[in-house]
Amino acid sequence: MMPFFMQVANSEVHITFDDKEGRDVYRHSTSHIMAHAVKELFPDAKLAIGPAIEDGFYYDFDYHRHFTPEDLIMIEERMREIIKADRPFVRKEIDREEAISYFKSREEPYKIQLIEEIKDKSVSLYQEGDFVDLCLGPHIPSTGKVKTFKLLSVAGAYWRGDERNRMLQRIYGTSFSKEEDLEAYLKKLEEIKKRDHRNIGRELGLFSINEETGAGLILWHPRGALIRKTIEDFWREEHYRWDYDLVYSPHIAKLDLWKKSGHIDFYRENMYSPMEIDNIDYELKPMNCPFHIMIYKSEIRSYRNLPIRYAELGTVYRYERSGVLHGLLRVRGFTQDDAHIFCREDQLPDEIQRVLDFTVFVLKTFGFHEYDIFLSTRPEEYVGTLENWEKATSALKMAIEKKGLSYRNDIGAGVFYGPKIDIKVKDAIGRAWQCSTIQVDFNLPERFDITYRGEDGKEHQPIMIHRALMGSLERFFGVLIEHYAGAFPLWLSPVQVRVLSITDSQMDYARKIKDELRSIGIRTEADLRNEKIGLKIREGSIEKIPYLLIIGEKEKKGNTVNVRKRGGENLGEMTLPEIIERLKKEIEEKL
RNA sequence: GCCACCGUAGCUCAGCUGGCAGAGCAGCUGAUUUGUAAUCAGCGGGUCGUGGGUUCGAUCCCCUCCGGUGGCUCCA
Secondary structure, eight states, X not given: OOOSOOOOOSOOOOOOTTSHHHHHHHHHHHHHHHHHHHHHHOTTOEEOOOXXXXXXXXXXXXXXXXXXXXXXXXXXXXXXXXXXXXXXXXXXEEEHHHHHHHHHHTTOHHHHHHHHTOOSSEEEEEEETTEEEEOOOOOOSBGGGOOEEEEEEEEEEEGGGOTTXXXXXEEEEEEESSHHHHXXXXXXXXXXXXXXXXXXXXXXXXXEOOTTTOTTOOEEOHHHHHHHHHHHHHHHHHHHHTTOEEOOOOSEEEHHHHHHHTHHHHSGGGSOOOEEETTEEEEEOSOSHHHHHHHHHTSOOBGGGOOEEEEEEEEEEOOOOGGGOBTTTBOSEEEEEEEEEEEOGGGHHHHHHHHHHHHHHHHHHTTOOOEEEEEEOOOSSOOSOHHHHHHHHHHHHHHHHHTTOOOEEETTOSXXXXXXXXXXXXXXXXXXXXXXXXXXXXXXHHHXXXXXXXXXXXXXXXXXXXXXXXXXXXXXXXXXXHHHTTOOOTTTOSSOEEEEESSGGGHXXXXXXXXXXXXXXXXXXXXXXXXXXHHXXXXXXXXXXXXXXXXXXXXXXXXXXXXXXXXXXXXXXXXXXXXXXXXXXXXXXXX
């Protein structure tokens, strides 16, 4: 086929791979090269779109059969040829109609659809060799500039991201300006695999999901349960300290309650079918809020009582489509570390500030020091007055700014009932996970007609804040596992200390050490098996136990223990009081 | 839910075009009494995810369902 354009682009803007714009251009160009290769190998494949993404790029194709891993290898080979040819990327502005007829001749229906939605008179095309694509650009000067790339996977994706549309095939890949950067990236993917909470969870005996029990339902094994208990204890203590009242509520409630709350109208697709009890329909709860509201409504409230803060580790059940379930991170039954704050309008800014302070305190305790914060503003469909939205949004904004945190606006992403702050924590290898959320609610106080008696003797409506610090215990636990790669800090470790005997003759002494540590609440086990010390250390290390206390004849005689920390650091001989002091301090400081 | 791939022992995985199901680790038994990441030997263990179909014969081919993985959409 003849080249469509013959001219070289006018000017070049200097960009490098080091800044995001440069990287995106580079990878976007790589995606063009991939599409070119695909069209050469599979001329009937129809082009959709192919942008740069966070760590690479993709391109969507419509093709009558699916692409196989072998196809990807062939595509990579062809791409290398295109790169080697080092052909320039050429930009050309052409008339919209002309572009449509061009893509008609090329039989590219998706491109035509895209152009039809562009209102401008002309559109830009980019050409490289005989491959022409509708594209805003910019691009790298020529194909040869791509130094290294790799195609990673192929997956289904709906045209325009709408599930009513046809499903296309998306090929994912990435490219870098240096070979070693690609290798580092692939290494990071390996690291992510190694940290996968589903594997670590099984290896360390933390939790399981059983096909016979049901998808998305978590079984907490003893060690996982111990970690959960530690988290819960911490959570309850801190909530007490931060002036919350702890409450409990049932797992089911009458369907009518959910009608009144609006969940049946707005949340039905996430709720399970009702169950009938004495001719009345009941629903498994997807949220805790209506219960807390009923507690609020159980007596007359005065402005003097506010704010009222009800907190509950509330277990909820939500229907999630089968394809989205994922280990602990996306499940069908989970426990939210939920709270609802009822306050006066004038208290709103302070309350939000307090919640944010509390959130950051809790996240820091679990080793999360960096966050991506999003302020979600009013969506198109909403309840409440514009004035209230304005007040609530600025209260949220003020709280973040006062705390000196940076954030991004997520315009129109608020819930219909109010604006919110979402916090994503960054884990040890820089990945962001959505956990905390702080939401203002104008809807439920209205629907349930909750009030307080004001200073003026009149009835007023309180404002309600929903908040979760960890989000859900399941997801948070999953994130923690990946964050620590299973090597939990001492205070969270299910087994904090293991005493290892070298031979049978230290059995009694080893037992005594274990019992003494246990008696002061340090989670301790003893490995008294008739095995070599090397094996016991190996197993203790694999189980990621923070402290191994090794006991042989020398220690027994000297009334000491030999301390080996997780990771292999040898602290040598210590007396029992010495090691206890060290352990206590480390647990206390939650390091 | 949708697209693709996958499901063999507790775990990780072999099993060529259909012909009696394998390894390593783990487990159990015995020997060994051991000094900072694997002592040696022996033994047991699978309706090959489920149900159906094709076939003389199915772990292998076809269909259904269940479960998982990577994405899409959605989300704590």
